[in-house]
Amino acid sequence: MEREMKLGGERKRSEGENPRRGRSGGKRAPRFWPGIFALALAPSAIFAAQVVSIEGVGMATSNYAVELSQGDNLEPGRMIRTNNFATCTLGWTGNPDRVVLEPASNAELLGENPIRFRLDAGKIRFSGKDVEVATAQATVMSKQPGNYAISIKDRKEIVEVQEGEAAVTVGAKKEQYALRGGEALTIGADGSAKKGPITPEGGTK
DSSP: OHHHHHHHHHHHHHHHHSOOTTOOTTOOOOOOHHHHHHHHHSOOGGGSEEEEEEEESSOEEOGGGOBOOTTOEEOTTOEEEEOTTEEEEEEETTEEEEEEEOSSOEEEEEEETTEEEEEEEEEEEEOOTTOEEEOSSEEEEESSSSEEEEEEETTEEEEEEEESEEEEEETTTTEEEEEETTEEEEEOTTSOEEEEEOOTTSSOO
């Protein structure tokens, strides 16, 4: 009996001198991993396209006819439609580039790094480098900051470079065209392309 009490006292002293591992004096380890994962997985509004302005007496809408307002953020996959009297300007935080959809236009934001759009109707203008716009007949990529426009009218697609330089890939054969300031490329419904100076009416002579 005396021996058991002695052993029990020794065990208690041993436990007191060596507290259980895993506890740090009541202090909890900082829980930073969940925050890191949240930042990595959550969509970031910092780099999202944003509606800078909507001008005119009409409106601009997105998927499911949702009306857009100044300050709205747009992620890839969003459609932007303008009616006959509205112009919608998009921008990015910390980026001076602008993309403008003129009245009666329909485009989809495909990506943001680089900036990519698909134009289905109307006219789109932009100013930045490495901006890509695809249409039914062609893909246009700006090579430097400048002043660019792509429009669809009368079953023709017209690429205009007021300032800057752009590379245009046309048709299934992927014909390559280089456009510089003052030049335009008119693409017919049959895929034929004509390069020349920009005319006051738009397109080539």
